[in-house]
Amino acid sequence: MSKSDKAPYVGIVGLGYVGLPLAREFAEGGANVLGFDVNQQSVERINAGSSPLKHIPNEQVAGMVDTGRFEGTTDMSRLNEPDCLLICVPTPLTENREPDMTYVENTCRTIAENMRKGQLIVLESTTYPGTTRELMLPILEHGSGLTAGEDFFLAYSPEREDPGNKSFRTGTIPKVVGGLNKPSLKMAEQIYSWAIEQLVPVESCEVAEAAKIIENTYRCINIAMVNELKMLFDRMGIDVWSVINAAKTKPFGFQAFYPGPGLGGHCIPIDPFYLTWRARQYGLPTKFIELAGEINTSMPEYVIHRTMEALNSHKKAINGAKILVLGLAYKKDIDDVRESPSLELIERLRDKGAKVSYNDPYIPETWKQRKYDLRMKSKKITANMLKGFDAVLIATDHSHYDYQMITDNAQLVIDTRNACDRLRGTKKKVWKA
Incomplete structure (x- = not known):
């Protein structure tokens, strides 16, 4: 899909191993990026043009800051500013090896309190099939009073980061995208086209979620x-x-x-x-x-x-x-x-x-x-x-x-x-x- 005429204003929640490389790709692709993180020290470091990650050079971070295409913040009241919000937060395991969705749930609650009509919400964090529709959607709808698929749009697109891999970077790795409905998928494709060379649209959020799981289960086995x-x-x-x-x-x-x-x-x-x-x-x-x-x-x-x-x-x-x-x-x-x-x-x-x-x-x-x-x-x-x-x-x-x-x-x-x-x-x- 070709880029839309107007550069999107992209919000990225979580500026770690997934969020920061994604922010770089969007900024270098011509989009404007507002990065959110709860770590004040990390945000200040990135805004000063210094990278907290070894495989992301300082000059790349400085470049996206100096062009004015990136800004980091801890102010979650600004979540209503971007056209979309890409969630890149941890999804660890509990001590009993069950999914710990605390970060995703808390992030969705914070977004719901601040979001506006017309925004696209995308989860990038690895998770189990059904998360977007069964966990995120109710939290976002209940907290915002908006209807998913009509008032706002919802999608899932799993990260495929491989830190240290010199053959690929975020923008050159084909990206799977699944939407809650067709308008959600279309909007997600339009926005990701500013950062990713090849998109792989699939018929649902569940297919996209399962694709990520099977990739890593294959390696695990x-x-x-x-x-x-x-x-x-x-x-x-x-x-x-x-x-x-x-x-x-x-x-x-x-x-x-x-x-x-x-x-x-x-x-x-x-x-x-x-x-x-x-x-x-x-x-x-x-x-x-x-x-x-x-x-x-x-x-x-x-x-x-x-x-x-x-x-x-x-x-x-x-x-x-x-x-x-x-x-x-x-x-x-x-x-x-x-x-x-x-x-x-x-x-x-x-x-x-x-x-x-x-x-x-x-x-x-x-x-x-x-x-x-x-x-x-x-x-x-x-x-x-x-x-x-x-x-x-x-x-x-x-x-x-x-x-x-x-x-x-x-x-x-x-x-x-x-x-x-x-x-x-x-x-x-x-x-x-």
């Missing part, structure tokens, strides 16, 4: 399979990475997935549980998906077990051992720690009496989160400091690391990412986990 095979092949004396590298030479019928210390990021560790929760409401247990979740969530414990075995081979106990964890981010070359297995690894190591430090070139210190409050600062890596640790645990394979120098000076390396596979002189020193 396949990662669980290779994680299980990693444990099996290790018992058999076979290197799972060698097996995968051999298998992926087949030009059809196989897609390579790789094992790790656990799942991280906002999507893959969480989305499948949204679907299993929803399935139970329909009386259909999703055993396959739940099993994959169990395998993936068990991987940190497996890494701890391998660490204990490695230390034991050096006649050392984990209780009192000095261990350096390399990498807090959930994947390489980013500063995102959401659901990172490194956080659980550190906590489990501490519980067993280990003295744990960490290094991450992108995360100078930890901060209080929903589940963790590690209160740690990144340690600078030197040859001498490495020699002072009983073991180095590679949890995130940042490109920044000099793995040869690390393995040369470390007493013992536990490698969860196959980062040391091609290094010289590491056979006796490196344990894969």
Whole structure:
């Protein structure tokens, strides 16, 4: 669909890993953007032209501010100003692994108190099928006194962010869009055309919601399979990475997935549980998906077990051992720690009496989160400091690391990412986990 003649005024609620890249695309596409966030410090930083995210350069944020096409605010009374409001807030899990829709519900209530006729409301946060119609619509209608599909418009368009991916950016990733009705879909397409190169319109909000869930459930299941095979092949004396590298030479019928210390990021560790929760409401247990979740969530414990075995081979106990964890981010070359297995690894190591430090070139210190409050600062890596640790645990394979120098000076390396596979002189020193 071609752009409308008049540039839209776009409101984005939540200026984090989803909202800020989206704001950049709209501003660079010629639209005007009003960004909302509850974090005053973050808003002030963005308005000053500084990026809070590593993979969004400062010059891009400064560019959209300097052109006058972007403004950030914490004033929610201004929600009635934009033509549309794109909701990019967290959708985490509760301790019982059920959807925590608090952020979405509270955001919808705030919007309902301030919205006006003619606005389009779009949820981008990952969620279960039925959220837009069954959860959001009643809150918005009740709080505003307006009728969805007539007085205001409603749609769902799942984010497809992949921080650190140099091959794609928000604007070049095809975007699925589903509307409450045809006018809602049409308006959503017109507005997103200012930021996204290719739109994929679907017949309903539910189809769009389910599409996002299936994308990440697919990855979750396949990662669980290779994680299980990693444990099996290790018992058999076979290197799972060698097996995968051999298998992926087949030009059809196989897609390579790789094992790790656990799942991280906002999507893959969480989305499948949204679907299993929803399935139970329909009386259909999703055993396959739940099993994959169990395998993936068990991987940190497996890494701890391998660490204990490695230390034991050096006649050392984990209780009192000095261990350096390399990498807090959930994947390489980013500063995102959401659901990172490194956080659980550190906590489990501490519980067993280990003295744990960490290094991450992108995360100078930890901060209080929903589940963790590690209160740690990144340690600078030197040859001498490495020699002072009983073991180095590679949890995130940042490109920044000099793995040869690390393995040369470390007493013992536990490698969860196959980062040391091609290094010289590491056979006796490196344990894969």
